Amino acid sequence: MSWKTMDRRSFAATTLGLLVGQATAVKAAGMSLVSAPAGKPKTFVLVHGAWYGGWCWEKVAQDLRAQGHIVTAPTCPGLGEQAHLLSKDISLTTFITSITNHIVYQNLSDVILVGSGFGGVVISGVADRIPLQLKNLVYVDAMVLESGMSVFEGQPAAVTRKRLEQVAAQGKGLAIPVPPVNGDSYRGVDRKTLAWLAPRLSPQPVGTYQEKLVLNNKLGNGVPRTYIDCTASPFEPLVEVKKSLRRQGGWNWVELATHHDPMITEPRMLSDFLAEV
Numbered sequence: 001m002s003w004k005t006m007d008r009r010s011f012a013a014t015t016l017g018l019l020v021g022q023a024t025a026v027k028a029a030g031m032s033l034v035s036a037p038a039g040k041p042k043t044f045v046l047v048h049g050a051w052y053g054g055w056c057w058e059k060v061a062q063d064l065r066a067q068g069h070i071v072t073a074p075t076c077p078g079l080g081e082q083a084h085l086l087s088k089d090i091s092l093t094t095f096i097t098s099i100t101n102h103i104v105y106q107n108l109s110d111v112i113l114v115g116s117g118f119g120g121v122v123i124s125g126v127a128d129r130i131p132l133q134l135k136n137l138v139y140v141d142a143m144v145l146e147s148g149m150s151v152f153e154g155q156p157a158a159v160t161r162k163r164l165e166q167v168a169a170q171g172k173g174l175a176i177p178v179p180p181v182n183g184d185s186y187r188g189v190d191r192k193t194l195a196w197l198a199p200r201l202s203p204q205p206v207g208t209y210q211e212k213l214v215l216n217n218k219l220g221n222g223v224p225r226t227y228i229d230c231t232a233s234p235f236e237p238l239v240e241v242k243k244s245l246r247r248q249g250g251w252n253w254v255e256l257a258t259h260h261d262p263m264i265t266e267p268r269m270l271s272d273f274l275a276e277v
Helices: 008-028 054-066 080-085 092-105 119-129 157-169 191-200 236-246 267-274
Strands: 043-047 070-072 111-116 134-140 225-230 251-256
Touching: 043 054, 043 092, 043 119, 054 070, 054 080, 054 267, 092 111, 092 119, 111 119, 119 134, 236 251, 251 267
Parallel strands: 043 070, 043 111, 111 134, 134 225, 225 251
Antiparallel strands: none
16 A cells, blocks of 8 residues: 555554554663653753762763753863863862853753752852742752852861961872772762763862852752752761751752762762752
8 A cells, every 4th residue: 555545544544553562672672762751851961069060960961861851961161172281370260160151052941950069059040140040949968158268268177287287298289180080989880880980070170169159149040959968978068068068948948878079989879850940
């Protein structure tokens, strides 16, 4: 039967047969068909922490996209694929501007802006600038600063002293060297993942830790805020920060039994939670 002479009933039967055949082939191959979410797809912008790049969100982004959501994971200047841009001129403002421009130039709206670790400071700065394009702020075991404070001031003094010594001795005055990558720092991670992770980490521009965060509005600028407290193991720079935040109001506080970098250690658990935000 030619396309021109195929009637509606024949077309419907043929189409159904093709779909059934496709589903059977997929099942035989050990795969599954992924359907789009029942509601409107969500838009996520995932902001990495220190020493990482957008690449660190690979598994989380894949999971969210498989559910039909829109996901971008930009890399800030001086890190990841932009490591060649490392310079003394890169600051916290540079990172905030980079993520702000990403959202604006990609014409994104109703954004669930997710920041991991150091990325929490960045998303606070972005919300201060473009709150109307954001739907929610999600801090993943992240640093949260008051306006007028730097990361070096927000974390324990002993941690800052160690970092500054590393900058002088190994970082050429430009960057904080990459921390060790092993089973102690990434608990439960297999050797294959550690081998994938280690060469992708890059020194953190020290200016991002030195510059003070300046907010012109209250933290969050009216955008709903969720804090994911990763409870499987304490992360020293955030212990006191979390205690302080829990005494404040305005947070949707959630505990996940993951380690500090769940996009690496427990990506599926993190993506499942984010899909429900």
